[in-house]
Amino acid sequence: MKLNRIFGGIILFTLTFVSVVFTGCSGKEKKHSVELTFFSNLPDRNFGQGLVEQLIIDEFMEENPDIIIKLETLDETAYKTKFHVYCHERLPDIVSVWGQRAFLEEAVLAGKLEPLDSADFKNFGFKEGTLDGFTYEGELYGLPRNTDVALFYYNERMFRDFGWKVPQSFDELFDVAEEIQNHDFVPVGMDGSDGWPLMIFFSDILYDISGKDYRYIVDHAIETHNFSDERILKALNLFCKACSGNLFQKNFTQDDYGAAQNFFLSGKSAMYYMGSWETSMAVNTTYWNEITPYIRVIKFPSINKDSPGKSGVLAWYGGGYAVSADSLHKKEAVKFLKFMFAPERLSRLGLKNAVGISAQNESDFLYETDVPCLTELVRIAESADDYSGSPLNDRGNLDFKYLCEANILRLASGQITPEEFIKLLEREGAY
Template identity: 45%
Template sequence: MKKRLLAALLTGVMVVTMAAGCSSNNKESGGNSAGGSDTVTLKVFSNLPDRKTGQGLVEQMIIDEYMKENENVTIEVEALDEEAYKTKFKAYSMEGMPDVVSIWGQPAFLDEVVDAGVLAELNQEDYTDYKFIEGSLNGFTYDDKLYGLPRNTDVACIYYNQKMFEDNKWEIPKDYNELLSLAEKINAKGVIPMAMDGGDGWPMAIYLTDILFQLTGTESADIISKAISEGDFTDENLVKATELLKESADAKLFQKGYDSQDYGTAMNLFTNGQAAMFYTGSWEASMALNEDIPEEVRENIRVFTMPAVDGGKAAATDITAWNGGGYGVSAKSEVKDEAVKFLNYMYQPDKLSKYGWENGVGMSAQDQSEYMTGEETDLMKQIVDIVNHATSVSGTPINDCGPSVFKTSIESEIQSVSNGSTSVQDFLDTIGSACK
């Protein structure tokens, strides 16, 4: 009896799988015959998996519009979150890159990729009317050739919960020591001072860059590039910045277990009122419009930037900002013309830039002043203010300034140094030797 049941089951499975196999085959051939010869399928590979809010929504809106206007074009999107995206991107760059891809105009990401000829060169003259902010294309330019376009101007931000601050009479710290003593006060209330995505490594590397920039001002970029090219991180400012990071972790500025928690967890601590502050970039300004976030928090999100560090050279209005994320086109794409056409479509000033503005996703890399309506969220206005009043800008975060090996190394070692399992000296030695 039992045997018969199992046999029946097996045959069942067989029939089902075969039927399914056949039907899927039919679909395939059906699809091929239905499509005429001039249909084009564009593959877009994106680092924005959330297609319903923020930047992902903007991207999807433009894709939908493009497909409507060009009926022969089908756009297939594959979207993964940042870490998974970068891993898969590298796998793709070995062979067979999708047609339009998210890229970062930073050495750690782009150097090797451009060297290997994975990305198509773009025609710079196409973009003279696109109102790109001056210097924003630099990260994407190699030997005067343009390989991609920037999407955002990213600013390192400390978001905070204004209501929580007011209720407890906490004040926005004016210098780093105040930040640390604020952390103590917040902890005393049983609230997490600052939510930090330490599991991924890159937010902490930005944090380190932020501190370093406050310490050294405009020299920071030179210090970083010198350290990376020589593989020598013994510069006293680097030592001091790392020590400050460790001190902050020791002072319980970040949540417990920050070094193993991912981006979503850190963000949720903040958006659910468990943490008073959240360290990330301006791209999260759309939090103020995200319906998934409880109203009480959503409407009280405000922002400040890294406070001054004792003896630091940077002014209060110097900010850590860079043009990071953007898009490029695969060099080997079979539909390269269509891909470039779509890319240019996205970057028409009234697309990415305008929609991004309307959906509160922070600053684009293009001039957005004409879209200002005065009805933006307070958070957006604050960020615009910060950028408009910036006296100097840091440039690319440290982890993205060197080769991939360096990036991998610093992003994993920074966890160990902040939680105290390796010494500052060992940390700097290890990331130094990764550059050689």
């Protein structure tokens, strides 16, 4: 028995030695996996944009087994807070970004984002102007995921059953709001506590009043610290009318994103004001089935029939992705972006899962969706003769964004007047 053990040991040693020698002689070593860290603002991986993002990540890793993607997700508010922390430390390899000065500038000036070669994405079907917000001083720092459009979502069955008219003008919006209240429902669910949805709503009003002049009005005001254009004051007064006229739920300035959405999805409100990224509500089976099949959308009801912005729409290219300048695997990170933004992937999956419309040409895939609210969104976007660009709060730097969002809450709750709001932007705006 002892002899057998010795003989067996000799054989094992010999085989091991031969194996090592042949491996060394062949010059082949086992390829180590590259780990890419991915920081995303889409925590829900079962529906909507988070699902689309996850499907692409899974497909990429399947086709590239030598690359592992380690994911970290937070909701948008928490994400932006931690992103600022990362800007003072080490940024993950791939990050969610927004193509707006208020967000992008800080990261670029801190040297945290890697410039991309625009030639690499020349034939990816990006719509005209979509890359502008992700470009800083001539360098491309990110790629836009979607086209964001401000919308009123409404419960089509509720409107039909009660005989309410879908509003086509601002006056009709208030008229139907009164009818809705008379039936003990909330007219419009509004996320007031976060500030930025209120700024989008105000920008919607201002764009309708000013049309294609909107961009000049707001950019000139920010640059000169002069918000005296009469259209700004007019828009603020109409905004206050909406906030004080029982258009939204009681105490809406205290309700966050989830609470406002819940008013709509639980049937407590007939409408809900939010961006086009929420069209996936219509296919989310975790919501109430008696509501979701009847979700429809309209754009902002014009102030009057001659409104300059009537034929346009408040739309911008918001969320997207960038590569970290801190990354040790920039080549692999860019490879992932090329994979993700291949026209047949992000745009197609987005339509298929009803997550709004992308920033790329998606005409080849429109037949793949039969979700009514998404079809209506596509019609709204395609029929518009102008896109506004970013809401007012996102057109300045980060300090300006905070200033706008903090004080629009005070304005909405009646703590300050429109004139005082303007003075605050002019006097305190460090932008």
